[in-house]
Amino acid sequence: MKQRDLEAYHDFAMRRSGALYRSACLLTSGDTHLAEDLVQETLGRMYTAWKRKRCIDNPAAYAHTVLVRCFLTYKRRRSSGERPAVALPDQPAPSTDSTLKVTLLQALAQLPPLDRTVLVLRFWEDLSVEQTAEMMRTSSSAVRTRSSRALTKLRGVLGASGLAELIAR
Template sequence: MKQRDLEAYQDFATRRGSALFRSACLLTSGDTHLAEDLVQETLGRMYTAWGKKRCIDNPSAYAQTVLVRAYLTHRRRRSSSERPTVSLPDQAAQTADSTLRITLLQALADLPRLDRAVLVLRYLEDLSVEQTAEVLRTSSSAVRTRSSRALAKLRGQLGSSGFAELTAQ
């Protein structure tokens, strides 16, 4: 890789790394260790494709697509069903914001993986229906259907007052 391509890649990784990590955390329902692994895998794949710039028109969108596909691939692996214990012996005091965040992450964790991916891409990453469909390799109508059903499930889990509190922030 040429020096100027390497510098461009490093600049991209520095600028987009935190946004990719945020998306990965939401996709993994707060599992920061898995999120770090997914971001690392994404940036590794981006590095190998970076020299072939003609295949990357929009690096941010390409990275988001790679991240979601890495997440979906991980979820298909047998070892992905292993989970650490939920309760820890010593926990820090929680504020209202962290309680709300934990509630949202738990509600997202209860959704099927594709529903969760649709909600993260549509509402937290602010992608259009068409962009989300492209990332997930599905149709726009499937994204709209999944989005509608997933939001209904979230409303059912959180109740109308909890859902209104989440959408107000």
């Protein structure tokens, strides 16, 4: 890779890694270690595709698509069901400022990966139904149906009072 292309890739990775990490954290329901792994995988794949940059119209959108596909691939693996120990020693007390974040992450964690993906793409990333369908390699009607059902599940997990509290903030 030419030095100029390498510098352009490095600049791109520095600018987009924060946004990719935030999206990955939401997709993984707050699993920061997995989110970091997904971002690294995404940036690694972007590095190999950077030579074809002229073929990529929007590198940021392409990177986001790669991130979502890496997440869905990970969730399809049998090893993705492994969980670390429930109780960890010496955990800090949760701060009151992050109560909303923790509540939302816990509620998202109870949803299946595809439902979580649809909600993050549609309502966190603010993508259209068509953009979400393209990223997930499915139809627009499937995205609409999954969005509706996922929101119903999320309302059930949060309850009416929990959802009202989230909206009020």
